[in-house]
Amino acid sequence: MELVVSIVFVLLTCAGMSASSVDRNRLLVNMTVVRRAGAIGAYCLDGSLPAYHIHRGFGAGARNWLLQFEGGGWCNDINSCAERSQTRRGSTRLMNKLESFSGILSNNASRNPDFYNWNRVKLRYCDGGSFMGDAKFDNGTLLLYFRGQRIWQAIIEDLLPKGLSLARKALLSGCSAGGLASYLHCNNFSSYLPNTTAVKCLGDAGFFLDSPDINMYHTQRTFFQHLVTLQGIEKNLDKNCTNSISDPKQCIFPQYLLKYITPPLFILNSAYDVYQFHHILVPPSADSLGHWNHCKLNPKACRPDQIRILHAFRVEMLTALRSFLFNSSRGGVFINSCFAHCQSESQDTWFAQDSPKMHNETIAESVGDWYFGRNVSKKVDCPYPCDATCHNLIGPAF
Numbered sequence: 139m140e141l142v143v144s145i146v147f148v149l150l151t152c153a154g155m156s157a158s159s160v161d162r163n164r165l166l167v168n169m170t171v172v173r174r175a176g177a178i179g180a181y182c183l184d185g186s187l188p189a190y191h192i193h194r195g196f197g198a199g200a201r202n203w204l205l206q207f208e209g210g211g212w213c214n215d216i217n218s219c220a221e222r223s224q225t226r227r228g229s230t231r232l233m234n235k236l237e238s239f240s241g242i243l244s245n246n247a248s249r250n251p252d253f254y255n256w257n258r259v260k261l262r263y264c265d266g267g268s269f270m271g272d273a274k275f276d277n278g279t280l281l282l283y284f285r286g287q288r289i290w291q292a293i294i295e296d297l298l299p300k301g302l303s304l305a306r307k308a309l310l311s312g313c314s315a316g317g318l319a320s321y322l323h324c325n326n327f328s329s330y331l332p333n334t335t336a337v338k339c340l341g342d343a344g345f346f347l348d349s350p351d352i353n354m355y356h357t358q359r360t361f362f363q364h365l366v367t368l369q370g371i372e373k374n375l376d377k378n379c380t381n382s383i384s385d386p387k388q389c390i391f392p393q394y395l396l397k398y399i400t401p402p403l404f405i406l407n408s409a410y411d412v413y414q415f416h417h418i419l420v421p422p423s424a425d426s427l428g429h430w431n432h433c434k435l436n437p438k439a440c441r442p443d444q445i446r447i448l449h450a451f452r453v454e455m456l457t458a459l460r461s462f463l464f465n466s467s468r469g470g471v472f473i474n475s476c477f478a479h480c481q482s483e484s485q486d487t488w489f490a491q492d493s494p495k496m497h498n499e500t501i502a503e504s505v506g507d508w509y510f511g512r513n514v515s516k517k518v519d520c521p522y523p524c525d526a527t528c529h530n531l532i533g534p535a536f
């Protein structure tokens with residue numbers, strides 16, 4: 139089964155709408171292919187070499203590093219991975235070589251006040267397993283690499299001598315499948331850096347809940363179980379977590395991993411995350427008659443009973459975050475109530491005149507407050523539809 143975010147299309151449309159204002163001074167960054175990755179068997183699904191895009195820091199940020207995992211769903215069986223290996227999500231050969239850096243990756247202080255002058259790196263996603271796999275499929279006619287963990291290792295080892303090993307401050311981030319990767323790799327990231335480096339992690343739209351769908355089937359759990367098995371992920375999951383839970387595969391869910399993540403962590407997510415709404419709460423398999431079609435396209439078209447179910451999902455997310463919210467003194471939280479998915483990468487949701495806000499603060503300001511310890515930064519929105527600052531990805535008027 140292939141779970142490429144079905145709302146990517148909408149996202150692109152959305153980016154296209156604001157393109158006129160952003161395009162003029164768009165920052166495009168060239169791809170760096172990791173030539174030495176082959177030596178440790180770090181390959182994309184199709185056997186191509188992994189890659190990243192780097193834009194150098196300067197001034198006061200010259201020794202600070204932001205690493206950002208690209209997202210883009212997962213593939214969890216041979217057919218969907220074979221298919222993906224022939225697309226830009228499974229092969230660096232098929233990717234755009236110039237990547238646009240915006241939002242948290244922007245180099246413009248008025249668009250990215252706290253990280254604009256850092257070394258900023260985008261890790262391209264080509265393994266289909268949130269940079270966690272370590273397996274291979276080879277039946278003589280079809281060869282697929284599930285080598286996400288080695289790709290992660292190869293990229294880090296390529297960056298260390300380029301200055302990462304001397305970092306004063308470091309932030310590991312990512313969105314969606316990349317947000318999940320930043321939770322899963324947070325401890326490992328910190329193990330590569332000296333104990334004098336301030337290491338922190340940010341998960342954007344990566345807090346995928348272990349929640350049943352509207353028919354009480356564990357659709358997402360089953361999906362992840364197949365992913366972990368196919369891609370050999372279990373051995374790379376956090377040992378403290380896998381040792382403390384009856385099914386170790388469950389440790390791919392951030393909610394179970396959370397208490398074992400050592401560096402300070404920021405959780406950025408919408409409580410009505412569109413991906414989770416469409417794939418975890420109401421996956422197509424749970425709504426074959428299409429009762430949710432209108433509501434999925436436009437929250438204003440949801441019936442009261444559907445809104446109640448969406449609210450219950452929000453409560454479930456807040457419950458999973460309860461102990462982090464109350465007890466993590468170094469943690470940050472921004473859980474808004476927008477029909478959104480990924481809010482740190484695009485300029486209009488990260489930091490702009492009309493960006494989403496809570497307590498009058500944008501996401502960029504909240505993340506900066508947390509990273510630099512300027513203020514406590516834990517914000518939870520009131521339930522939909524109270525927040526007028528949302529950039530909803532769905533709905534006729536966005």
Ligand SMILES: *[C@@H]1O[C@H](CO)[C@@H](O)[C@H](O)[C@H]1NC(C)=O
Nearest residue numbers: 162163164245246247248249
């Ligand atoms: C930086 O961003 C501001 C606000 O969007 C814009 O007015 C300015 O032209 C940008 N500067 C550069 C060098 O792109």
Ligand SMILES: *[C@@H]1O[C@H](CO)[C@@H](O)[C@H](O)[C@H]1NC(C)=O
Nearest residue numbers: 166167168169170171235236
């Ligand atoms: C990107 O890098 C490639 C390979 O190093 C080079 O051939 C190409 O000219 C670069 N493109 C730009 C726009 O810098």
Ligand SMILES: *[C@@H]1O[C@H](CO)[C@@H](O)[C@H](O)[C@H]1NC(C)=O
Nearest residue numbers: 216217220276277278279280
């Ligand atoms: C290898 O696997 C692919 C995908 O499942 C299948 O189409 C192909 O027939 C298999 N080849 C052999 C030799 O079994």
Ligand SMILES: *[C@@H]1O[C@H](CO)[C@@H](O)[C@H](O)[C@H]1NC(C)=O
Nearest residue numbers: 287288290291325326327329
């Ligand atoms: C981090 O990951 C690398 C590469 O997979 C591995 O060799 C290393 O042991 C890991 N470090 C820790 C502390 O888990």
Ligand SMILES: *[C@@H]1O[C@H](CO)[C@@H](O)[C@H](O)[C@H]1NC(C)=O
Nearest residue numbers: 329330331332333334335336
């Ligand atoms: C940091 O590591 C060095 C050696 O690697 C060690 O001597 C020192 O005690 C460590 N400092 C802290 C605060 O852990």
Ligand SMILES: *[C@@H]1O[C@H](CO)[C@@H](O)[C@H](O)[C@H]1NC(C)=O
Nearest residue numbers: 377378379396397398399400
């Ligand atoms: C994880 O386990 C190791 C020992 O295996 C322990 O030193 C460490 O404190 C544990 N970390 C957390 C966050 O529980």
Ligand SMILES: *[C@@H]1O[C@H](CO)[C@@H](O)[C@H](O)[C@H]1NC(C)=O
Nearest residue numbers: 459460461462463464465466
């Ligand atoms: C916070 O930690 C305390 C002490 O460990 C514990 O008693 C309490 O239940 C925790 N609160 C939540 C909401 O997890």
Ligand SMILES: *[C@@H]1O[C@H](CO)[C@@H](O)[C@H](O)[C@H]1NC(C)=O
Nearest residue numbers: 491495496497498499500503
């Ligand atoms: C909201 O923040 C802006 C800029 O950060 C500030 O100018 C404004 O006074 C604030 N509004 C309120 C109601 O605090």
Ligand SMILES: *[C@@H]1O[C@H](CO)[C@@H](O)[C@H](O)[C@H]1NC(C)=O
Nearest residue numbers: 497507512513514515516517
């Ligand atoms: C710090 O955060 C609190 C709670 O959100 C807010 O009331 C206060 O104004 C903030 N202080 C500063 C200096 O931004």
